[in-house]
Amino acid sequence: xxxxxxxxxxxxxxxxxxxxFALSLDxxxxxxxxxxxxxxxxxxEKACESRNxxxxxxxxxxxxGICSHSHSTAFARAVEEVAGVEVPIxxxxxxTLVAELxxxxxxxxxxxxxxxxxxxxxxxxxSWRDRELVLDLLSxxxxxxxxxxxxxxxxxxxxxxxxxxxxxxxxxxxxDESIKYYIELVTNERTLAARMLGVGTLNYDDAVxxxxxxxxxxAAGVNRDTRRDDPYAAYPEIPFNVIIDDHxxxxxxxxxxxxxxxESVKIIRFILDNLPDGPLExxxxxxxxxxxxxxxxxxxxxxxxxxxxGNGTDKPERVKVRAPTMANAASVALMLQGSYLADVPIIVAxxxxxxxxxxxxxxxxxxxxxxxxxxDWQALRKYSIDxxxxxxxxxxxxxxxx
Amino acid sequence: xKTGKILPKAIKNLFSKPATSEYPAKKDAIFDDYRGLIAYNxxxxxxxxxxxxxxxxxxxxxxxxxxxxxxxxxxxxxxVFCGQCVESCPRDDALWYTSEFELAGLTKDAMKIDVLSxx
Numbered sequence: 001x002x003x004x005x006x007x008x009x010x011x012x013x014x015x016x017x018x019x020x021f022a023l024s025l026d027x028x029x030x031x032x033x034x035x036x037x038x039x040x041x042x043x044x045e046k047a048c049e050s051r052n053x054x055x056x057x058x059x060x061x062x063x064x065g066i067c068s069h070s071h072s073t074a075f076a077r078a079v080e081e082v083a084g085v086e087v088p089i090x091x092x093x094x095x096t097l098v099a100e101l102x103x104x105x106x107x108x109x110x111x112x113x114x115x116x117x118x119x120x121x122x123x124x125x126x127s128w129r130d131r132e133l134v135l136d137l138l139s140x141x142x143x144x145x146x147x148x149x150x151x152x153x154x155x156x157x158x159x160x161x162x163x164x165x166x167x168x169x170x171x172x173x174x175x176d177e178s179i180k181y182y183i184e185l186v187t188n189e190r191t192l193a194a195r196m197l198g199v200g201t202l203n204y205d206d207a208v209x210x211x212x213x214x215x216x217x218x219a220a221g222v223n224r225d226t227r228r229d230d231p232y233a234a235y236p237e238i239p240f241n242v243i244i245d246d247h248x249x250x251x252x253x254x255x256x257x258x259x260x261x262x263e264s265v266k267i268i269r270f271i272l273d274n275l276p277d278g279p280l281e282x283x284x285x286x287x288x289x290x291x292x293x294x295x296x297x298x299x300x301x302x303x304x305x306x307x308x309x310g311n312g313t314d315k316p317e318r319v320k321v322r323a324p325t326m327a328n329a330a331s332v333a334l335m336l337q338g339s340y341l342a343d344v345p346i347i348v349a350x351x352x353x354x355x356x357x358x359x360x361x362x363x364x365x366x367x368x369x370x371x372x373x374x375x376d377w378q379a380l381r382k383y384s385i386d387x388x389x390x391x392x393x394x395x396x397x398x399x400x401x402x
Numbered sequence: 403x404k405t406g407k408i409l410p411k412a413i414k415n416l417f418s419k420p421a422t423s424e425y426p427a428k429k430d431a432i433f434d435d436y437r438g439l440i441a442y443n444x445x446x447x448x449x450x451x452x453x454x455x456x457x458x459x460x461x462x463x464x465x466x467x468x469x470x471x472x473x474x475x476x477x478x479x480x481x482v483f484c485g486q487c488v489e490s491c492p493r494d495d496a497l498w499y500t501s502e503f504e505l506a507g508l509t510k511d512a513m514k515i516d517v518l519s520x521x
Contacts, residue, residue, distance in 0.1 A: 143435050
């Protein structure tokens with residue numbers, strides 16, 4: 001049978017965000033796949049350069065609607081490092097507490113989405129109902145359901161009182177029960193296993209070669225977790241297990257996420273029992289000195305990396321964000337190879353994609369020839385000068401008014 | 403491995419109360435500490451413009467209307483409810499959150515409001 005190439009997306013009912021997959025099919029089997037991102041480029045990194053650090057923190061928090069705390073903590077930690085500020089220990093623990101609550105709701109969200117993509121909507125309903133418990137908690141502690149605004153440069157904005165602890169603990173008991181149910185469901189339900197076992201395989205070597213991170217890598221047996229390997233915030237003092245699985249398929253990813261829910265609940269209990277006293281913030285100067293910092297963070301979806309460069313003013317010189325999906329997107333093309341067309345939605349969903357967070361680049365395509373290319377700094381500069389000149393603005397004569 | 407493990411739960415849920423709240427009849431999703439619309443006490447404001455300087459979206463504006471008298475306007479369509487204005491304010495009693503969250507409007511003009519303390 002002749003090879004057929006079909007596009008999936010950017011607009012497709014199975015995708016929650018715009019992304020394009022060019023699939024080459026032999027019958028129902030996929031023999032080649034290409035992932036094309038870039039439909040949601042928002043120019044956030046550039047926008048950061050025109051805002052002061054406090055404003056940037058809130059813009060960074062809005063990169064992702066699910067792992068908002070991950071991005072804002074990674075950014076705040078990078079700025080604090082450049083400024084040479086030590087964050088109080090209590091603030092670090094509160095950041096960790098919110099981070100783990102976020103991981104809980106993010107993994108439960110994934111479980112629901114996965115159920116939905118598999119056509120198992122009862123699981124979707126049940127897990128999203130239980131996720132509301134976590135969102136209500138976050139809303140009570142921080143004042144908002146998703147963009148918590150917990151972080152400030154040098155510390156946190158909200159305290160955890162005894163009242164909060166009394167509020168969280170019963171919910172954790174409730175969650176314990178539902179998580180136990182999820183694990184039983186994921187590991188023992190035949191219909192789920194039939195749709196997930198052997199689907200979207202990514203073996204150990206490929207996971208390492210393609211730089212997969214987070215649950216995708218851990219499901220392939222890659223023993224990697226930034227919380228343990230490069231501990232930040234309160235993680236050096238908190239005991240927890242890194243969940244690894246060797247199924248290397250969608251099933252493995254589901255098991256890793258389900259078991260990580262248990263670990264998150266354990267970490268939250270530990271934090272509530274051992275929360276140290278002390279101040280909530282250290283003052284950070286408005287002007288951040290010259291310097292650069294690199295910050296790693298284990299977001300629910302994988303490793304989140306932030307880079308910032310300060311130039312002595314109150315605005316960053318450069319902000320670079322590599323969201324976890326960027327690391328995992330490359331391996332999707334490999335997972336799709338050899339799979340059935342009907343399995344594409346769950347294979348894509350299994351990396352827990354967040355394409356809007358990931359889009360950092362656009363490709364430059366020559367309209368007439370269709371050839372892709374790159375623009376270096378000089379060419380980009382020339383292009384912008386020519387473009388503005390065509391609009392009647394000449395940069396070689398800046399005194400001339402528009 | 404078993405089949406239909408979720409069936410008992412699904413059948414039970416079929417006959418139990420809905421998990422969602424009956425909005426707008428009941429608004430139990432909003433808590434006291436919720437970061438909703440801000441409130442402003444003009445008498446306490448010292449006009450330092452800290453809130454305006456730190457607002458990530460340029461939503462809040464403080465205007466001088468007389469000698470040591472100020473007025474706050476808020477563009478609700480720009481506000482992201484981060485609460486940084488309240489955080490930046492050096493006074494304790496000039497800006498605070500309310501749990502008011504039903505802020506939709508039909509025109510752009512309706513989205514620009516004077517922030518008052520009695521809202």
